[in-house]
Amino acid sequence: MNNNGNSPREVVLRTQNLTRDLNSGAGVVHVLRGISLEIYKAERVGIIGPSGSGKSTLLGLMGGLDSPTGGTIEIDGENITRLSEDKLTEVRNRKIGFVFQFFNLIPTLTALENVMLPIEFSRSFKGSPRKRATELLDMLGMKDRVHHRPSQLSGGQQQRVAIARALANNPPLLLADEPTGNLDSDSGKLVLQALRDVQREIGTTVVIVTHDPAIAGTMDRVLTLIDGQLVEGTAVMQNQRVAVN
Ligand SMILES: Nc1ncnc2c1ncn2[C@@H]1O[C@H](COP(=O)(O)OP(=O)(O)OP(=O)(O)O)[C@@H](O)[C@H]1O
Numbered sequence: 001m002n003n004n005g006n007s008p009r010e011v012v013l014r015t016q017n018l019t020r021d022l023n024s025g026a027g028v029v030h031v032l033r034g035i036s037l038e039i040y041k042a043e044r045v046g047i048i049g050p051s052g053s054g055k056s057t058l059l060g061l062m063g064g065l066d067s068p069t070g071g072t073i074e075i076d077g078e079n080i081t082r083l084s085e086d087k088l089t090e091v092r093n094r095k096i097g098f099v100f101q102f103f104n105l106i107p108t109l110t111a112l113e114n115v116m117l118p119i120e121f122s123r124s125f126k127g128s129p130r131k132r133a134t135e136l137l138d139m140l141g142m143k144d145r146v147h148h149r150p151s152q153l154s155g156g157q158q159q160r161v162a163i164a165r166a167l168a169n170n171p172p173l174l175l176a177d178e179p180t181g182n183l184d185s186d187s188g189k190l191v192l193q194a195l196r197d198v199q200r201e202i203g204t205t206v207v208i209v210t211h212d213p214a215i216a217g218t219m220d221r222v223l224t225l226i227d228g229q230l231v232e233g234t235a236v237m238q239n240q241r242v243a244v245n
């Protein structure tokens, strides 16, 4: 992200020595082995790494969907490491937007209704949910499709609705796990372009897990996870070179 050094960068997410052990049939697997990182306001960060390296596990911890075995996580200045399930749900609702590979829209609701739903559930939102949802769908290029149901939309369009829904309550942090993994490359590009446009407009911090080096290359920064640890190396260098060009 641009930062000319004049102002300290605001940290939206910080993990310190984060570990996650999981029990498999064969014993304990050390899925994450000491992840320390900081992600700054309005930054766009990509996470890449081989299958099984721990990317989804890390994203789940960042978003409070799961709790770590060791280490700490702070979101937007709040330590969420040892919160109760209820408190964690509350923090998640206020601070995190999630986008998944398979959209996860409610099939019986229209695009507009899908986006309105989390706004209606939010206790803090004071305006009109319909107006807010319409604006977001408009920003994502879905103005002409607001009354369509998911089955009447293409995959890329469904994902743009899912992004609008994730941003509905204006969370400081948007987390996306392979958001283009189920799309052809042209639809994937459109989705990412829409995400970037809306992100520029509202300044949300975005973390995207992806297998696609071309996508990673469009991010401000790329983190590479191998075998549960962040590594610096050629994959990072290559992607950062792409980002500069
Ligand atoms: N519930 C579980 N119990 C035991 N092991 C698990 C569990 N969930 C995940 N794992 C293991 O944790 C490791 C990391 O899984 P994770 O889903 O985070 O990988 P990933 O990097 O997202 O992979 P992919 O690119 O295939 O999505 C894998 O070796 C996986 O087998």
Ligand SMILES: [Mg+2]
Binding pocket: 055, 056, 057, 177
């Ligand atoms: Mg994964």
